[in-house]
Amino acid sequence: MLRFDNICKSYRAGKQTVAVLKGVTGQLAMAEMVALCGPSGSGKSTLLQILGALDLRYQGEIQFSGQAFPRTVHKATLLRRQQLGFVFQRFNLVPVLTAEENVMLPLQLRGWPLNKQQQAARDMLAQVGLAPQLRQKPAELSGGQQQRVAIARAMVSRPALVIADEPTASLDTGSATQIISLLRELCHQHRSAVLVATHDPRMAASCDRIIQLQDGCIAAENAA
Numbered sequence: 001m002l003r004f005d006n007i008c009k010s011y012r013a014g015k016q017t018v019a020v021l022k023g024v025t026g027q028l029a030m031a032e033m034v035a036l037c038g039p040s041g042s043g044k045s046t047l048l049q050i051l052g053a054l055d056l057r058y059q060g061e062i063q064f065s066g067q068a069f070p071r072t073v074h075k076a077t078l079l080r081r082q083q084l085g086f087v088f089q090r091f092n093l094v095p096v097l098t099a100e101e102n103v104m105l106p107l108q109l110r111g112w113p114l115n116k117q118q119q120a121a122r123d124m125l126a127q128v129g130l131a132p133q134l135r136q137k138p139a140e141l142s143g144g145q146q147q148r149v150a151i152a153r154a155m156v157s158r159p160a161l162v163i164a165d166e167p168t169a170s171l172d173t174g175s176a177t178q179i180i181s182l183l184r185e186l187c188h189q190h191r192s193a194v195l196v197a198t199h200d201p202r203m204a205a206s207c208d209r210i211i212q213l214q215d216g217c218i219a220a221e222n223a224a
């Protein structure tokens with residue numbers, strides 16, 4: 001469902017241009033969970049930003065469900081709202097909203113009626129084991145619980161692709177284990193593809209496949 005071909009990306013650092021991605025090619029199938037691994041600075045977050053339609057300044061071709069990837073801010077915003085879900089290392093929940101309201105947000109952006117937003121958010125929070133916490137705000141939840149809310153928010157709109165950047169990096173081992181199995185389970189259940197940048201060997205091992213980045217190039221691709 002996602003193909004990317006010869007992706008290149010450079011940054012300007014003063015008078016110099018630094019190539020961060022140097023022709024990265026790959027693909028993800030529906031319901032496939034793929035780990036993006038590699039040393040710090042190898043370009044994982046940069047690639048996720050591009051494949052998440054958050055960074056439109058790159059060279060190369062991307063196809064998403066057989067369509068060309070958006071090149072304008074407006075089309076990229078629509079694609080993110082309608083087809084993508086995001087999970088970040090630091091959860092990125094809206095602090096003034098309850099867990100339920102945070103999970104309702106993507107549906108609100110899609111224009112769903114309020115009662116359907118609420119029902120879907122409650123169902124999703126129940127699936128991630130947080131039915132009792134739906135009225136709590138992020139500061140009243142543990143790190144692992146906040147990340148479960150973030151996963152519920154990413155998955156509630158049934159996105160075709162979920163982009164996850166170091167989702168277990170801020171968590172203790174027990175919470176990380178829960179997050180790994182939750183992502184795995186929801187990816188299969190919802191048929192969403194998941195691309196997860198991670199340094200966590202357990203997360204990588206639970207994926208279907210590992211793409212290894214090294215210095216902006218794919219160094220290896222193997223089964224997890």
Ligand SMILES: Nc1ncnc2c1ncn2[C@@H]1O[C@H](COP(=O)(O)OP(=O)(O)OP(=O)(O)O)[C@@H](O)[C@H]1O
Pocket residue numbers: 011012013020038039040041042043044045046047
């Ligand atoms: N906005 C920017 N301007 C200039 N250079 C940048 C910018 N963003 C990233 N870089 C550089 O691009 C390279 C790749 O960064 P990136 O964040 O993609 O690596 P990463 O593999 O995700 O690293 P980590 O595992 O530490 O998160 C690094 O050398 C970084 O310094």
